[in-house]
Amino acid sequence: MRLIAALFAAALAPGLVAASFAAPVEAAEFRWAATADAATLDPHAQNTATVLGFLNNVYEGLVRRGRDMALESALAERWEALEGGAGWRFHLRKGVTFHDGAAFDAEDVLFSHARAASKQSDVASWFAQVRAVEAPDPYTVDFLTTAPSPIFPDSIANFMIMDKGWAEANGAALPDRETGNFATLNANGTGAFRVTLREPGLQTVLEPFDKWWGTPEHNITRAIHKPIKNPATALASLISGAVDFIEPAPIQDIERLRATDGVQVIEGVEARTIFFGFRQNRERLLDGGANIFKDVRVREAVNHAINVEAIVTVILRGAAQPVSQLIDPASRGYSHARAARPAFDLDKAKALIAEAGASGAAFTLACPNDRYIADAAVCQAVVGMLAQAGLAPRLVTLPAAQYFAALRERQFDMYLLGWSADTFDAEHPIRFLAATPDAEKKLGSWNFGGFSNDRVDALLPLIQTELDEAARQAMLDEVAAILQDEAAYVPLYVQPLLWAARANIALSQRADNFFILRWVTVN
């Protein structure tokens, strides 16, 4: 008996020691869970919010975004437009070091640009207008553009700087999306946190970088990021205190979470608009009938038939915000002149549909079912609303992996899409969603409906190069008016952003759904 007791004690002892060591550290240890892990640590290999959001804690750009999404200085202390719109000059911060101790200077910026603008990169589109990059001295870098580019600094807020020596020494001079390389699993940035342990798909441990150039606002000594795929498990882990923060918080549990002790819900809206598009450049619908969506009256009728207020209140628990454009009101270039959505008016919708001779027309309405918050439920509701207005939509819902492939092959008559403008500027959705598709010019790559308007196509290059804010806004207002009058798309709402944390955590939410660790305080 004594032997068994001794064995038990021996087995338990390491655990007890570990526990007593862990206790004092836990005060400022922060454990956070997200649905997915970043697929790579390479900041130029995948242009997705999951990857760039996570890496924002480790790598830094020349500029960065603050709590209100406004640009602020990061590795560049200040920047200015070059004479005559020839490009932009960035004055680099001195005394910055990478996590491995190497010094940061213009050489790293030139290298990172070459890497990020390469064919293997997924972020090359940020540099489409860059003609050359020059470094007049080790702490000044000029980005020369083919035409004046007012939004260039906004475009590169997520352009992260890598150390030239480190990348080259480790055979990661170029990103590798297909097979991965050293930079896929390791990181060496200048950011406030450095990666001390990386187990892809399991956990990533971050610790504050003691030689960071900025003044830390956080009190974290160690942060552990773990993916938890199942929302119910994530929720249970938060309530039981196994994690301090989860993202996203499942929308169906929001009311209950608000009422749970020890837990807080952080609500905002994400800079992502949700809208419907139409396959409008074909003569026929997919099943062979005449294409009703060529007729602007039918598209307008859809605008009037959908009760966005009801969708927001009932399905999205009041957390979303109705919207009239393809960007959210907080973004640059939003058209205040066209802030109002077409009113919900069933009679008007019916009249327009009857007038267009589209009553009873059958078509496919397609939606993803795992991409946006409550996407399938929203579509289900819209099918009912359109049926009331006299149309006969057939709902198709697909997982994202199949949905976007089918969308590219134009397999639907009407489809749901979400868009977040990486530049937080109204030009972005025009370039990708409203311009006439043109693979050569890299325009309209998400314009699956084939909307085409000569005036919009003519205004886009002018908007891209206009340096005068007022003149630029006038053109953006004109495009917004055209898109609304033509009902090119039917904007619905800005998607809610729902996070949940333990009550003792103070943090800031940013509209691009990036989780910024240096704004977290554990109380």
Added chain:
Amino acid sequence: MLAFILRRLAQSALVLLAVGLIAFAMFRFVGDPIDAMLGQERTVEDIARLRAALGLDRSFVEQYLRFLGGALQGEFGVSWRLGRPVGRLLAERAPATLELALVSGVLAVGLGIGLGVYTALRRGGWLAGAIMTGSLIGVSLPTFLIGILLIWVFSVELGWLPSFGRGETVDLGFWTTGFLTVSGLKALILPSITLGLYQMTLIMRLVRAEMLEVLRADYIRFARARGLRERSIHFRHALKNTLAPVITVTGLQIGAIVAFAIITETVFQWPGVGLLFINAVQAVDIPVMAAYLMLIAALFVAINLIVDILYVMIDPRLRADRAGAAR
């Protein structure tokens, strides 16, 4: 015996080839990996380049042959989602799944046989009745619901056990184990119950039914007439004869435990191969999906083979029949 094993091996290889072919024919319906790999600013050109680099522009037969060619050399390709060799990924994740499967297997077999015998011998007793009623929960509730229920009770309400993950693990170089730390052992409890419950009730009900059948047989009656002790009758004579079908079912269930670990691993964020597979499906990570499916198929085939051999060894009549047929 040798000819028998060789024949079964040849059949097994055919099964594996067929599984691979069917899997590759299905992958195109899972979706397109491109959207999980590229950001929204990708161009038409980017898509075409990536498709060509991944070999997606070829027919599924061609993709399958390429996969087979690599697999024969022990090379399963690189995960498209994680950019790491699939063989390494599977080797890293396998210990988690196998430890979980082992614990739930032991739980299922041990408790299943024990409770099965008990309920057969104490038929009509209130405890046996309660166990039988309780076992209905095990067969009728879906795994994920049991998992969530357990998490809610033991992690959220009572706060005794962790709600997800594997706890602290010890790296032995070739194997990471959760058996050597307290948090690792605690983390095993809920997932192994969730995973093993169905198998446990199945084995228990099977043992009970078989046992009741055997206890009615003539030789048991003769044994009683000879005045043998009850314990000896129950365990040496009755139980031993119920075990042949139990072994078949248990063997197949071991495969099922590993395969169905997908759901349990998703609920508990258990870092095993099942979770790896689910994530691969969502991102249409074909190299990982293909390797996992082949691995599971190989596992089932191997278990079946072992069960067949065990069967021959346990039941002398099969050997006699075979010998008789050969003559």
